Amino acid sequence: MRLALVQTHPVLGEKKKNLKGMARATESLEADLFCFPELCTTGYAMAERDQILDLAEEPEGGDGLEFFRELSESKNAAVVAGFPLRDGARLFNASVLLRPGEVPVFYRKLHLFAREKQVFDAGDRPPPIAEFRGWRLGMMICFDWVFPEVVRLMALEGVDLVLHPSNLVTPYCQKAMFARAVENAVYIATVNRVGAESYVDGPSLDFTGTSQLMGHRGDLLLSLPAGEVAAAVVDFDPKLARDKWLTDHNHLLDDRRVEFFGPLAQDGDLGT
């Protein structure tokens, strides 16, 4: 698979400008799959739900989804990108997977970060897995990274490559994806943005770039710079992720002692 990581610098609220930037960034690239950051059509620092509703799109599509659909068709490639999804009265921090000639697949961020809780609804279904050219693709968004359960759920469903649109403001995630990849033997493409944004009422955010592809054995296959718009294509075989044998005797999934894991799926008193 030739995977393109497209690290952009969205401008808050300027969807048309952001789509143009992504068109330019991908113009000369050829790949099987293009992955963009979280909320790459709109920017991130929206403190009010009203501010984002006009920029959000229904599953049936708006100008953002239409742009990604056209990109997918013209490049004959899959596209993964983050955008605000409107579903009736609800608003999700979402991503879409588009494949030429097929129905879109959506993911609604399960673990909202900080102020996102004030504007978005939390995802209401598990992360989906979808096939493209024989590869099994999954999606998570940004802060989902800190919960090992998210990639584990996808690994149990047979995912080869996790696409991970992000708007990261710390360097923790990139470092932690080593464990996340190794413990599941899956590939993880974290595609982050660059630039700074400020909330209308104050706090500002600096995004950390450093988009990367982490290999299924913890080998860093690609890493983009921290502070610049950048894009690169990396060639690898996602199906290597299907080998879950770490030694002749150890299978990363079958070895799990699930008979003791009940509390991981239970709510309630945490016993502290």
Place this chain on the structure above:
Amino acid sequence: MRLALVQTHPVLGEKKKNLKGMARATESLEADLFCFPELCTTGYAMAERDQILDLAEEPEGGDGLEFFRELSESKNAAVVAGFPLRDGARLFNASVLLRPGEVPVFYRKLHLFAREKQVFDAGDRPPPIAEFRGWRLGMMICFDWVFPEVVRLMALEGVDLVLHPSNLVTPYCQKAMFARAVENAVYIATVNRVGAESYVDGPSLDFTGTSQLMGHRGDLLLSLPAGEVAAAVVDFDPKLARDKWLTDHNHLLDDRRVEFFGPLAQDGDLGT
């Protein structure tokens, strides 16, 4: 807490010699807790169950457990160490937590590595949590590290510090404990051995040392050398692990979307 990491070089089958080595290594150290490697009384590369049965000890104790009990009393400190535990006809790769004047607490390794499956029985209960001087201590052993579920289970029970006796032969674990600590906001003391051993029928193992204390926010608080016997004391506050708030809005445990985590505790067809 003053925590002593004691990185030793056990000699295969020479329990008396190994106990003497640990006595020497700790002679001049003062600490609240001494942690030793996995199977530190016996060495590791036992390919046959018979080879280990004579060196194993019942929960009521043998010369190894007696040594650790005396060390605990004389230092007025807790001791954690790995040793082969015999329970009737069963044999476990185990660790013990000894506290002055209190009953010992045992952990039986849940996830056996490679050839260990030929000589040991897999642990038959979840990892225990025990208090000492107000700190909440947990234990896992070596290869348990690759399963995020193990530390997560302990975090849900309120562990502050995970003691992690190990006999590691790769550098993966030390690097992965960054994520393991950060995702749970707990301290993890990985205490590894050095030296080489060979199985009677061939394959040899080189142990990687580099024992470490990983802080609850991913700060490496102590790291010992790769190839030498070494011991060091590190002073830190395990109770900082009780703050699970990563932002004003994000709690590492309460934010988990457990309603979607059912498959993590289910056995059976993995869907691939």
